[in-house]
Amino acid sequence: MATTVAATAAALVTASLAAPAANAAGQHWGTIYVVDRGDKVGAAYGDFANNGGVYATVGANWVDMRNDGNPIYVEVWFSFWEEDTDGKWRWVNDKAVQSTRSSRFKPVGAPLSTRLHSAATQARAEIKVCEDINLTTDICSAHAILSFSY
Template identity: 50%
Template sequence: MTRLRHLLTASTVVAASLLTAVLATTPAEAAGKSWGKLYARDDSGKLARAYGDFANNGGVYATVGANWDDLRRSDHNPVYVEAEFFFLKNGMWESAGTTQTPRTDTSASGSMSRKLRHDAHGARAVIKVCVDRAHWSDICSPQAVVSFSY
């Protein structure tokens, strides 16, 4: 009976430590950092909107979650979100490339990711929403910049 009691006590300690580890997850790992609402505009007003978050996805990926809307669907110029990823290595931010979401003339959501670098200790995303215009320069929002340490 004493041996069973020690076994139950040990398993209770393990379960409690696992629960503590789950509850101690930082907000950046759990839900991500919001990058707010971005708007692409021209002289006539808002053309596109996007919002979302940037997160440490399981200690494996830096992930931008995005929701984007074409606010002028009748102009036939689709909307997309663009993110450039950076990693902090030796005190300097190094680019890891740019990614774009699929273009749409409605509303959409999705994610873009880069694998975390083992030789870095921070991740950053520079994000904007843009209107794709076939024969003109794209119209883009101001950039949102979000970072986390790992």
């Protein structure tokens, strides 16, 4: 019996050492609000995570609280902590901003992702929720800013 227990324990330790490490759970952000003249007109919340060691992914859910024909969208700026050619570390912005603002009819939630930079050690997302207003500047919330190391 003692030999069986010891063999089982050894097998579990070996299996756990050989198995790849799981990604950490996503960091939650929100709820953030877009406010128009003192009224909350849109809200968003979600998480930011290392997606399989390949992507930095923002999961987002948002809602139009006024439903007045001005759609609500989420916008994300990704950046990465990288060493430049002078040996100084700095945040490098990703190529493009990502947005759920693709049409006037949007899904309830959608992931926004970018590939992790191989030369970086951290990823950061600056997230905001906005109201899409025709013929004028959109109204947006304050940024939720999250980062993770990899």
